[in-house]
Amino acid sequence: MTTDKTGAPTTVEKLADRFTISVDGQLAGFTEIVDRDGQRVFPHTEVDEAFQGRGLATILIGEALQQTRSAGLRVVPVCSMVAGYIDKHPEFADIADPA
Template sequence: MTTDKTGAPTEVTAGADRFTISVDGQQAGFTEFVDHDGQRIFPHTVVDDDYSGRGLATILVREALEATRDAGLRIVPVCSMVAGYIEKNHEFDDIVDPVTTDVKRVLARR
């Protein structure tokens, strides 16, 4: 089990179009994704203000990217939190794709 910076237990859960993170059973944030053509596009990540500064975005994004790798998909970091994580943590560099016009079209159709 992963804990946040306060030592509280966290849980990341995969859904149909997002990963959510909970602290002590309370949902604290999420990162949305769209699967398209072998890619998992991450357009948006949110952590509630009540939980800011606890490292939850880092835990959430890391687990979402690990699940994406395990699913055999490539990562498209549209969201600034996901892009920032990848810039600092290079273990996913081999499966990152750039944000293209096609990716923007897919997101516009949502």
């Protein structure tokens, strides 16, 4: 189980059009996805203001990228938070395509 910066347990779940992150069962944020032609486009990521500063976007995006790799898809980081994550975590650069 992954915890945020406060030690609270987090859960990342893949839905049809997004990955969500919950803290103690409460929805805290999401990153939207659109799958097409072997690519997963990430257009937008958002974390609720009440949960900002706890590292949730980093946890969410990291898990979403790991699941995208496992699914055999490439990443198109339209969202600046996803692009920034890939810049800081070059282990995902090999599956990233230009936005």
